[in-house]
Structures are given as structure tokens and as C-alpha cells.
Amino acid sequence: MSLPELDQRDDDELIGTILAAAGRQDLEAMAAAAAEVSEMTRNWATHIPWDEFDSLDETALNEVVADLTQMWEPVDLQVDADEEYALDKNAYDFYRPAGRNLMTRTEEFHGWVEARRRTETWQYSRTLEAAPNSIAQITNDIGRRTRGINFNSQDYLSFNTHPAIREAATKAMRDYGPHSAGSPMVLGNTRISDELEASLGELVRAEQVTLFPTGWAAGFGAMAGLVRQEDHVLIDRLAHSCLQQGARATTRNVVRYEHLNVEAVRRHLVDIRRRDSRNGILVVTDGLFSVDADWPDLVTLQRVCREHDATLLVDVAHDLGSMGPGGTGVLGLQEVLGDIDIVMGAFSKTFCSNGGFVASASPALKQYLKMFGGSHFFSNALSPVQTAVVLEASKIIRSAEGDLLRSRLRTAVTALREELTGHGLTCMGEPSPIVPLLIGNEKLARIANRLLFDRGVLAFMVEFPVTPTGSSRFRLQVQANHEPEEARAAARIIADAIADARTYLSSAFGSTER
Amino acid sequence: MSRYDAIVIGARCAGASTGMLLARQGHRVLVLDRSSFPSDVISTHFLWPHGTSYLNRWGLLDQVLAVTPSHTEVTFVNDGIPLTGSVPDELLRAYFRDWHGDDSGVVRTYASVRRHVLDQMLVEAASKAGAEVRTNFTVRELITEGDQVVGVRGRDSDGQLVEERARIVIGADGRNSFVARTLGLPKFDERPRCTFAYWSYYSGFDLGPAQLHRRGRLACAVAPTNHDQNMVLVWGPSEWSREFRRDVPGNFQRALDFVSPELGEVVRTRGVRAERVYGTLDQSAFLRPLAGPGWVLVGDAESAKDQCTAIGMTHAFRGAELVADALGRWFSGDVSLEAAMASYEGRRRSQNAAAYYDYVCTLAEMRPYRHDELQLFVALRGNQQEIDRFVATHADVAPVSEFFQASNLLLLNDAAKETSAGYPVFEDYPATARMYQQNLFA
Ligand SMILES: Cc1cc2nc3c(=O)[nH]c(=O)nc-3n(C[C@H](O)[C@H](O)[C@H](O)COP(=O)(O)OP(=O)(O)OC[C@H]3O[C@@H](n4cnc5c(N)ncnc54)[C@H](O)[C@@H]3O)c2cc1C
Ligand SMILES: Cc1ncc(COP(=O)(O)O)c(C=O)c1O
Numbered sequence: 001m002s003l004p005e006l007d008q009r010d011d012d013e014l015i016g017t018i019l020a021a022a023g024r025q026d027l028e029a030m031a032a033a034a035a036e037v038s039e040m041t042r043n044w045a046t047h048i049p050w051d052e053f054d055s056l057d058e059t060a061l062n063e064v065v066a067d068l069t070q071m072w073e074p075v076d077l078q079v080d081a082d083e084e085y086a087l088d089k090n091a092y093d094f095y096r097p098a099g100r101n102l103m104t105r106t107e108e109f110h111g112w113v114e115a116r117r118r119t120e121t122w123q124y125s126r127t128l129e130a131a132p133n134s135i136a137q138i139t140n141d142i143g144r145r146t147r148g149i150n151f152n153s154q155d156y157l158s159f160n161t162h163p164a165i166r167e168a169a170t171k172a173m174r175d176y177g178p179h180s181a182g183s184p185m186v187l188g189n190t191r192i193s194d195e196l197e198a199s200l201g202e203l204v205r206a207e208q209v210t211l212f213p214t215g216w217a218a219g220f221g222a223m224a225g226l227v228r229q230e231d232h233v234l235i236d237r238l239a240h241s242c243l244q245q246g247a248r249a250t251t252r253n254v255v256r257y258e259h260l261n262v263e264a265v266r267r268h269l270v271d272i273r274r275r276d277s278r279n280g281i282l283v284v285t286d287g288l289f290s291v292d293a294d295w296p297d298l299v300t301l302q303r304v305c306r307e308h309d310a311t312l313l314v315d316v317a318h319d320l321g322s323m324g325p326g327g328t329g330v331l332g333l334q335e336v337l338g339d340i341d342i343v344m345g346a347f348s349k350t351f352c353s354n355g356g357f358v359a360s361a362s363p364a365l366k367q368y369l370k371m372f373g374g375s376h377f378f379s380n381a382l383s384p385v386q387t388a389v390v391l392e393a394s395k396i397i398r399s400a401e402g403d404l405l406r407s408r409l410r411t412a413v414t415a416l417r418e419e420l421t422g423h424g425l426t427c428m429g430e431p432s433p434i435v436p437l438l439i440g441n442e443k444l445a446r447i448a449n450r451l452l453f454d455r456g457v458l459a460f461m462v463e464f465p466v467t468p469t470g471s472s473r474f475r476l477q478v479q480a481n482h483e484p485e486e487a488r489a490a491a492r493i494i495a496d497a498i499a500d501a502r503t504y505l506s507s508a509f510g511s512t513e514r
Numbered sequence: 515m516s517r518y519d520a521i522v523i524g525a526r527c528a529g530a531s532t533g534m535l536l537a538r539q540g541h542r543v544l545v546l547d548r549s550s551f552p553s554d555v556i557s558t559h560f561l562w563p564h565g566t567s568y569l570n571r572w573g574l575l576d577q578v579l580a581v582t583p584s585h586t587e588v589t590f591v592n593d594g595i596p597l598t599g600s601v602p603d604e605l606l607r608a609y610f611r612d613w614h615g616d617d618s619g620v621v622r623t624y625a626s627v628r629r630h631v632l633d634q635m636l637v638e639a640a641s642k643a644g645a646e647v648r649t650n651f652t653v654r655e656l657i658t659e660g661d662q663v664v665g666v667r668g669r670d671s672d673g674q675l676v677e678e679r680a681r682i683v684i685g686a687d688g689r690n691s692f693v694a695r696t697l698g699l700p701k702f703d704e705r706p707r708c709t710f711a712y713w714s715y716y717s718g719f720d721l722g723p724a725q726l727h728r729r730g731r732l733a734c735a736v737a738p739t740n741h742d743q744n745m746v747l748v749w750g751p752s753e754w755s756r757e758f759r760r761d762v763p764g765n766f767q768r769a770l771d772f773v774s775p776e777l778g779e780v781v782r783t784r785g786v787r788a789e790r791v792y793g794t795l796d797q798s799a800f801l802r803p804l805a806g807p808g809w810v811l812v813g814d815a816e817s818a819k820d821q822c823t824a825i826g827m828t829h830a831f832r833g834a835e836l837v838a839d840a841l842g843r844w845f846s847g848d849v850s851l852e853a854a855m856a857s858y859e860g861r862r863r864s865q866n867a868a869a870y871y872d873y874v875c876t877l878a879e880m881r882p883y884r885h886d887e888l889q890l891f892v893a894l895r896g897n898q899q900e901i902d903r904f905v906a907t908h909a910d911v912a913p914v915s916e917f918f919q920a921s922n923l924l925l926l927n928d929a930a931k932e933t934s935a936g937y938p939v940f941e942d943y944p945a946t947a948r949m950y951q952q953n954l955f956a
Contacts, residue, residue, distance in 0.1 A: 012793060040555055041794070044794075071796040092886070096890070097885060237921060248928050252929065441869070468915035468916065468918060470870075470913075471865060505703070506703065507703050508803070509871075513866065514612060514865070
């Protein structure tokens with residue numbers, strides 16, 4: 001680099017000069033200015049024939065002018081502002097709004113929601129027009145109706161239409177009425193509640209069972225009941241929101257470990273125990289992960305926990321009843337029934353009702369959680385109808401009919417996964433009632449979601465905060481009543497919608513994860 | 515049979531590296547570039563630690579660092595909120611294992627190395643590895659048989675027309691790729707909004723590690739580089755470039771003073787500029803098809819992005835390892851060309867790649883930081899592990915999805931050690947945000 005470089009005219013000025021000269025067809029002036037253009041720019045804009053300006057014919061001159069203008073002028077964008085805004089932002093952009101008025105500062109987020117709704121890319125808050133069976137009729141958030149093969153509801157064994165379940169609900173309604181009229185610590189439980197606790201205890205082989213009004217309340221309540229501020233929580237990075245919130249609410253000593261990585265748990269445990277021999281450690285994971293469809297090695301995880309005096313809590317919301325021998329879920333698959341410290345679950349996926357539970361082998365733990373879990377003591381008990389439905393569901397789950405329903409469910413899952421994979425798409429995780437179909441980019445997912453709406457398949461698109469940024473997907477939830485052919489047809493429709501979304505956005509990104 | 519297994523067009527970050535790696539595998543490689551070397555090319559040449567790690571893996575880092583300052587820590591100052599961090603070893607190792615199956619050669623230092631220094635070393639390394647390198651050679655035509663590219667025609671340094679053939683032609687010929695233009699390849703995922711970037715080289719001060727400042731829609735950076743000089747860079751939204759350009763040196767200083775008065779002062783009072791001010795706003799992002807019959811693209815030719823995260827050279831290195839590995843498996847008969855290219859494509863067009871692409875393109879729009887983002891920066895203060903992960907995410911060492919994940923963002927909040935109290939930007943944020951929308955150069 002010789003010093004005179006400093007005294008050279010800037011490339012901007014030179015390119016301006018070249019373009020002006022081109023306007024006058026003054027090739028000589030163009031060539032003279034080009035000779036002064038920096039080596040940097042000449043080596044970079046290699047498509048410009050910098051050394052040949054004095055011999056350009058008319059076509060070549062026009063091309064040079066077009067290329068230089070493109071390099072030199074900022075683009076004038078014609079965009080659909082609404083759609084750009086809708087596709088551009090993520091929910092986390094609105095998590096820490098500005099201003100001291102708690103009410104007015106929600107306006108900005110609302111503006112974004114409205115842009116999403118206007119562009120029909122808002123996947124939330126759809127409503128049912130009839131029972132959520134394998135086919136459903138729904139209305140979206142802006143009042144548009146559609147009907148389709150339904151992977152948008154969670155009813156893995158199709159109990160919602162099961163005559164025995166409906167009969168149990170009717171009978172409980174007749175016997176007790178719709179209302180439980182109190183906290184389970186007061187007088188909210190019925191004899192059915194006791195029966196249900198016993199039945200669940202047998203299913204998970206941990207007989208000390210406590211019921212909660214929702215699955216969320218069970219997860220949150222279990223952690224709030226057990227963990228104190230000096231204790232530690234080690235939680236799988238992708239564990240369910242009720243557990244993440246439980247961790248946040250109870251202690252600042254929270255470590256989110258790499259998804260499924262038991263070795264990482266071990267390292268963290270060693271590290272914590274080196275510093276702290278006094279306080280408790282709760283290790284928290286899902287069984288079947290609800291948007292990833294995978295599960296941890298519970299055998300090793302429980303062993304590692306015991307080695308460091310840590311307690312393990314496993315959320316079996318999605319797998320209990322729908323998978324595993326006799327409906328015992330991931331615990332049964334890994335032969336750790338009766339071996340896990342604390343099992344927590346939700347009824348809303350397979351057991352056809354609101355509600356959740358926490359189970360262990362310890363009567364002391366049970367009483368403690370009832371007193372200190374918060375969401376058990378200070379929330380109204382499950383209604384008699386809900387309790388009766390879950391009890392009936394738990395019986396069917398453990399019966400031969402349960403095996404049959406699970407095998408039909410598996411057949412539909414296999415058909416769906418095979419057909420999606422055959423279309424070059426990525427189904428994440430393992431075969432299970434949850435089939436996460438990876439899309440990745442939010443823009444692509446939102447457009448695919450819009451296109452799919454009218455095409456006869458109902459599917460829930462999940463993005464942040466349900467999934468990490470850049471890893472949105474369709475979470476397809478399969479039911480025992482889905483026919484394999486239905487699942488295959490749906491897969492083809494979904495594949496087309498994604499392909500069309502890709503064309504719409506002119507995107508070349510594929511669907512492999514990493 | 516052709517004399518070469520591969521012809522590489524372009525002999526810089528992507529091309530020289532690919533040529534070198536293939537030659538080291540024992541393949542017959544011809545590398546062509548129209549430039550003479552040493553020479554510069556538009557670039558602010560900052561290499562993040564995975565960039566320097568590639569050089570180390572290839573045995574070239576010592577040579578680079580012998581003439582180039584390097585550091586580990588980098589400081590970001592966003593609207594007055596400083597964060598100092600470095601890319602953790604563990605994330606770097608995970609990166610190399612994930613992308614290349616081994617984590618040898620990892621270093622944690624970054625360096626800003628002039629292209630006339632770096633590219634010359636790369637060219638020499640390619641030659642030394644056994645590749646035939648011809649500089650001052652402009653490729654003018656692709657030779658095709660049917661739709662198959664089988665070779666190139668071009669003019670060598672003596673002006674002679676020369677024809678060469680190979681089993682594959684590798685377009686490592688940059689953003690304005692000759693190969694892509696000749697084949698009429700389309701662009702995908704175009705993101706026209708980008709930054710204008712202007713920079714030059716100054717002696718007269720030494721501020722130590724690199725600093726990146728951001729305020730409103732403008733940013734500036736200073737990094738020590740070769741010849742005892744500093745690269746000083748300002749950038750902003752390309753919509754403001756017309757006004758900026760009316761007085762490049764004046765507005766350059768004005769931007770520095772606005773974004774970081776301290777840095778502005780240093781440059782104004784102590785800086786001695788050694789070269790003209792360089793600049794460009796031609797940085798819109800795009801992808802091109804990666805491969806076809808007889809050809810494959812690597813580096814900026816296959817995907818160019820805005821400079822705002824200083825990643826293009828490192829991505830060119832990564833592409834070189836990926837493509838050399840894929841082609842090597844094809845040359846040795848292990849896999850078909852289609853399968854080799856499919857694996858290259860799978861990696862380059864993965865969801866993680868898409869998420870980072872989106873991250874860069876969104877950042878390049880240079881919208882003022884949102885209240886939310888600024889509060890996140892405050893929450894990060896004092897949380898070294900997460901600052902480091904943020905730096906690693908920004909530099910594309912760690913996947914975007916691992917930082918920008920709900921439970922992490924919520925936990926960061928809970929772990930916050932500082933409040934926004936000490937930072938004036940929060941005083942009347944709406945008014946500040948409105949002020950930031952004004953074009954400083956209008
Ligand atoms: C303003 C700016 C700042 C940047 N800052 C950074 C940064 O700080 N860090 C970073 O990592 N990246 C940065 N980048 C990006 C980086 O410069 C590019 O990603 C990188 O140069 C790409 O390398 P490449 O080898 O693919 O292409 P190039 O470096 O463009 O090399 C292409 C080569 O191909 C040759 N060629 C082209 N056509 C022909 C032909 N027909 N015949 C023969 N040869 C031909 C050219 O002569 C050239 O030498 C920046 C980019 C810009 C625009
Ligand atoms: C893993 C997991 N745990 C807990 C819950 C909460 O259950 P519920 O919806 O019944 O409150 C859910 C469902 O959202 C879940 O997926």
C-alpha cells in the first residue's frame with residue numbers, strides 16, 4: 001500500500017463520475033475514471049469490465065450502467081408493510097415493552113398481533129364448531145371456517161367419542177352435578193377422586209397420588225411445593241413451560257442443561273455438590289417431549305440423580321396412556337416403573353379431560369405437596385365429571401382395548417411419518433402420538449400455515465415461545481381414530497403447502513436441522 | 515481424460531482454501547484468478563475465532579499472527595450498554611465437531627487481517643499444497659457439453675486464450691460470480707435491505723481489543739490490523755447512503771461522533787488516515803443454487819450476506835472444508851457426485867443456517883434496537899457465561915436457536931444483576947426512538 005492511496009478519490013465519487021460520463025456516452029472519461037477506482041472495488045465487482053470501458057458497444061454500455069447503478073443506488077423497496085411486519089417479528093420482541101403504564105404498553109404487541117391476523121398468519125385461538133374428532137370443523141381467529149383431517153387436537157386414544165367415557169361423564173353428572181364446590185383440601189373431592197388416585201397409582205406404580213386441577217398446575221405445584229430458594233433446579237432446556245416457570249418461581253439457582261444430555265446433568269451435579277452439600281437438587285425433565293417427540297435415558301438419569309442425592313421429576317403428560325406396554329408410557333418402555341422419584345402428568349392429552357397429578361412412593365411427599373404446592377390447596381378440585389372421565393380412561397388404558405387403541409394409533413403415526421419423510425420432509429424425534437414436522441424459519445412456517453388452512457388438514461404451527469427461534473414446526477397430534485390412508489393424504493397436503501410456501505417466499509433453505 | 519480433477523475459479527478465502535484442501539488430498543487442481551496477488555478486495559476482514567481456527571487447522575495461523583494483532587475479548591456497546599465477552603472454547607469445539615466431525619486446531623483468538631496479507635498467504639498455501647495457481651487469469655467462458663460444464667476458457671497473464679478441462683468446475687468467484695452469471699442461476703431468499711459500510715485505515719492510536727458500537731440506526735467498529743494500523747468502520751441503513759455519500763470523510767467522522775463520541779474523539783485527534791475511505795452498499799443478501807452438472811459454488815458465490823456480523827470470510831472457509839470434503843469423497847469413488855453435493859447442500863441449507871441468515875439480514879436492516887433488546891443487554895451485564903454465548907451466537911459459532919429460546923430469555927431476566935437505571939437511553943425511550951429515525955446525514 002503506497003501512501004498516494006490516501007490522496008485518491010473515493011470510489012463513490014469515481015463511480016458517480018463514470019455513470020455521469022456514461023450518460024453522455026463519453027467512453028474516454030469513463031475509462032479515465034475507472035483507472036482510478038480502487039483495487040479493492042475492482043477485485044470485488046469482477047462483473048464490471050473496468051479495463052474495457054473505452055471499447056464498449058451499446059449493449060455492453062447499457063449493461064455496465066445497469067450493473068453500476070445497482071451497486072451504487074440503494075434499492076427502492078415495494079413491500080406489503082403489513083405482511084413484512086407480521087413475518088418479521090417474533091413474540092420475544094415484545095417481551096419487555098417500554099413505559100410505566102402496564103396497560104398501554106401492551107399496545108405495540110397488539111399491533112403486531114393485528115398485522116398477523118390481517119395477513120392470516122396468526123395460528124392461535126382457533127375455535128371448534130363440533131367435537132374435535134379425527135376430522136373437525138373449526139373457525140379461525142378472524143372468523144373463517146374450515147374442515148379437515150384433524151391433527152390440531154390432543155386426544156390420542158380418541159376417547160372424546162368413546163361411549164364408555166361419555167357414559168361415565170353422564171353418570172357423574174347425574175350423581176354429583178357439574179361442580180366440585182371446593183378445594184380438594186376442603187370438600188372438593190368425591191369417592192371417584194380416591195378411586196382415580198388408586199388407579200393412577202397402579203398405572204405408574206407409585207401409589208401416593210395427588211390430583212391437580214390442570215396438568216400445568218401439577219407441574220408448577222410440584223416444584224413450588226418442593227424447591228426452596230437455596231435449592232437447585234437442573235432442568236432440560238426444552239422441558240415444558242409449567243416446569244420452566246416452576247423453576248423460575250422457586251429459586252435463582254437454575255441450570256438449563258442441554259436437551260436430553262444425561263452426561264451434562266452428571267457434570268452439573270458434580271459441580272453443584274462440590275459447592276453445596278446442604279441443599280436439595282431437583283432434576284426436571286419431560287418423558288415424551290411435547291414438541292420434539294423424544295425422551296431421555298431415564299435409567300441413567302435416575303441413577304445419576306441418586307448418586308448425587310438429587311431428586312428426579314419426570315413429566316409424562318404426553319406418553320402416559322398413549323404409549324408403552326399397557327399404556328405405561330416412556331417409563332414402561334424403559335422398565336423404570338416404580339423407580340422414578342416423582343412422576344407428574346396431565347390428563348389433557350390421553351385421558352380426555354383437564355387435570356393433572358403428581359405421584360411418588362412417599363406418603364410424606366404427598367402430604368407436603370398438598371399443603372405447600374399452592375395449586376392443589378388453593379384451587380378448586382377437578383369436577384366430578386372430569387374425575388369420572390379420567391378414571392374411566394385409566395381403566396380402558398390398562399385394558400386389552402387400550403392395547404388395541406394404541407396399536408391403531410401407532411399404525412396411523414407410522415403412515416404419517418413415512419409419507420412426510422417420503423416427501424423429503426424432516427419428522428423429528430421418535431414415533432409417538434406427536435409428530436413434529438420441522439419447518440425452521442418462521443416466515444416459511446407462517447406462510448405454510450396460511451396456505452394449509454383451506455386445504456383440508458388442521459395442524460398447529462408452533463414457533464417461539466413454544467420452540468426456539470428458527471426451529472418452528474407443525475406439531476401434528478395423531479389420534480387412534482385416524483385411518484392410515486387419512487394420515488397419508490394429510491401428509492401429501494402438508495408437503496404441498498410447505499412447497500408452495502417455499503415458492504411464495506422464493507426460499508432455497510431445506511428442512512434438515514443442522 | 516482431463517488434466518485436472520477440479521478447476522477453481524477465484525483464489526481468495528473460498529477458492530484458494532478449496533484448492534489447497536483438495537490438493538492436499540492428492541487431487542489435481544487448477545486455481546485461477548483474474549487478480550494479481552497480493553491485492554485487496556472489498557472487505558473489512560475481521561475473522562472470528564472459528565475463522566482463525568480454520569487457518570490453524572490448515573497450519574496457516576502462525577504465519578498470519580506473525581504479522582497480525584489478535585485478541586480474545588471483544589466489546590459491544592449498544593446504546594451505551596457495554597458487554598465484553600469472548601467465544602468459549604467449549605462452543606468452538608462443539609461447532610467444529612458438528613460441522614466437520616473433529617475439533618482439532620481450535621483457538622479462541624480473533625484477528626483482523628488485511629486481505630492483501632491473508633489472500634496472498636492462502637494463494638501460496640494452495641501452490642505449496644500442489645495446486646497449480648494461475649493469477650492474472652480471467653475466465654471468460656465455461657465449456658459445456660450438453661448441460662454439463664466440463665471446463666473453462668480464459669485469458670492468461672500474457673493475454674493468450676487458454677482452454678482447460680476438469681471433472682468439476684468450482685465457482686469460488688465471489689458475490690458477482692462469473693459462473694453464476696454465465697449459467698444464469700437464480701437468486702433465492704433475497705433480502706434487499708442491507709447496510710452501507712465505509713472504512714479506512716488509521717495509525718496513531720492503539721485501543722487494544724476490537725470494539726463494536728451501535729447507536730440508533732448507525733454503528734461503528736474499530737479493530738487493530740496489520741501494519742500497526744486500525745481498521746475503522748462505520749455503517750448504517752442503505753436508505754441513508756445517498757445523503758452519507760455527499761461528504762464521505764465528513765459524514766464518516768460525524769457518524770463516529772454520534773455513535774461513540776469517545777471513539778470519534780480518538781480518531782479525530784489522534785488518528786492518521788493512511789488510505790482513501792472505501793465503501794459499498796451493495797450487500798443485499800441472497801442464496802444461489804449450490805451445485806449442478808459439472809459445477810459447484812462456494813463462498814460468496816453461493817450465498818452472500820451483509821457485512822454487519824463480519825462472517826463472510828469465515829463462512830467461505832467453512833464452505834471450503836465442506837466442499838473439499840464432499841468432492842474428496844466423490845473423487846475417491848466413495849459416493850456419487852449427487853450424493854456428495856446433497857450432503858454439502860444439506861449442511862449449507864439447514865435450518866440452523868437459515869436461522870443465522872435471518873439473524874444477519876434482520877440486523878442489517880439497522881432498525882434501532884427495540885426496548886426489549888436493550889433490556890436484554892442490561893440483563894446480560896455481569897452474566898459472563900451468557901454474554902459469551904451471545905457473542906458466540908452473534909458470530910455463528912453457536913446456533914441462534916440455543917440463545918433465542920423462551921426458557922433462556924426468561925431466565926436471563928431472572929438472573930439480571932443490573933437495572934436499566936444507569937442508562938440514559940431508557941429515560942424517554944419513545945422520544946429517543948423517534949430521534950433515531952432521523953437521517954443523521956440529511
Ligand atoms: C464491506 C464489507 C465488509 C466485509 N467485512 C467482512 C469481515 O469483517 N469479515 C468477514 O469474514 N467477511 C467480511 N466481508 C465478507 C467477505 O469479504 C466475503 O464473504 C469474502 O470475501 C468472500 O470470499 P470469496 O473467496 O467467496 O470471494 P472473493 O473474496 O470476492 O473472491 C472472489 C475472487 O474471484 C475472482 N474472480 C471473479 N471472477 C473471475 C473470473 N471470471 N476469472 C477469474 N477469477 C475471477 C476475483 O478476482 C476474486 O479474487 C465483508 C464484505 C463487505 C462487502
Ligand atoms: C409436557 C407437558 N406438561 C404439562 C402440560 C400442561 O398440561 P395441561 O394442559 O393439562 O395443563 C402440557 C400441556 O400443555 C405438556 O405438554
